[in-house]
Amino acid sequence: MDKVVVLFESCIIRDDVVLNTMISAYSHNQQGKNALKLFKKMHSESAGLSQHTLTSILDACGALTVVQQGKQIHALVMKMGSDQNSFVVSALIDMYSKCGNIDEACRVFDQTGYKNNILWTSLITAYTQSGRDLDALKIFDHLVLE
Template sequence: MPNRDQCTWNSMVSGFAQHDRCEEALNYFALMHKEGFVLNEYTFASGLSACSGLNDMHRGVQIHSLVAKSPRLSDVHIGSALVDMYSKCGNVDDAQKVFDEMGDRNVVTWNSLITCYEQNGPAAEALKVFHVMLEASVEPDEVTLASVVSACASLSAIEVGQEVHGRVAKNDKLRNDIILSNAFVDMYAKCGRIKEARFLFDSMPFRNIVAETSMISGYAMAASTKAARLMFTKMTERNIVSWNALIAGYTQNGENEEALSLFVLLKRESVCPTHYTFANILKACADLAELHLGMQAHGIETCSLLDMMESLEKIFCISNSFFYMFGSSTK
């Protein structure tokens, strides 16, 4: 195009960001700035969204510095995008700092901070922010409530979760929301309320793999591995999270032979295992003193690690199980 204006550039940056082509969005953002076009709230918000998609805090901080030099610093959309960017990059302190400095906030801003604490911790702060939000007379939406329920699940804060459930039950718009229903099933299951989880699961108009996997984990926690296996068998669609939930359930309940049998079935169905799969299988081998099988599993995982460049956290998880297996085999 021979004639490009601010609107054209903004369309390119936002278009690529909205279609998850974040690197290209940031390239156009940089070119727009280099060619001297004024960056407005739409440009900044799209650029920060691209940084969030890439978990690229380095460029996010650079954009933040440009925002700080702009008269649009107080724009609620930019502020919300900054909170979200720092949240996605795991920087809780800066997310909170931006939030505190904002003069105006909307529900998206509050959601970004609540989700930040729910995903990065401490989860208890997510509940505190939620209560402050209510005191500020800001009406929560389904995103707010789903994050709060997830925080309740991780904290076993069943009473707060039930209060939120009561609020949702009175709202015709939210009552059958699939994301919220999944979150409530997961919360009740993780809090050991398997009967409530099952009742809610059965009452869902549409059930998906997320709710089914939560039920598998819940049954496993309740030492009802037969019910967990039945749920797994009836699933029309499975992913590695579903397989891992049942394998972990077997190892947690000492049914190590079943865990190994399921692992064999997983391989036959060409499902790609994760570090979490191998950690549970190695533990099962250790408990059975099946050193030979454990060595085979470790060999497969070593190849997988080289191929996938697993993070140190994942390697430590597997290594701990591997050392546990060797220690058990020498007793």
């Protein structure tokens, strides 16, 4: 990761692709604070936020258990219309459950107009991470029986 940071800092032109990639790199390498810092800078400069950026920054919020920042990202997701993307919604469910707010994770799931395997799996994982294994098993049984 040290080499990645050096490479990033040496970039003369930091376009949306470079910035999004760096946020993802920070997030996937347990450097959520750096991901949030870069995200805030990117957002304040009205840079192009992608669905991938949103999933990466929500992952960082979940890892850091910073639900207040996660809620702000959730509002941005809604504003951008990204609540129709399964991966972004899955990241929201994951973030809320990691922050200890399983009720909000369930609300996100329930408010989603479509349910696919990605979202069902995210909900099952959220229940499991929250110690609600019986709820996770009930959902799994329901899906198997459908």
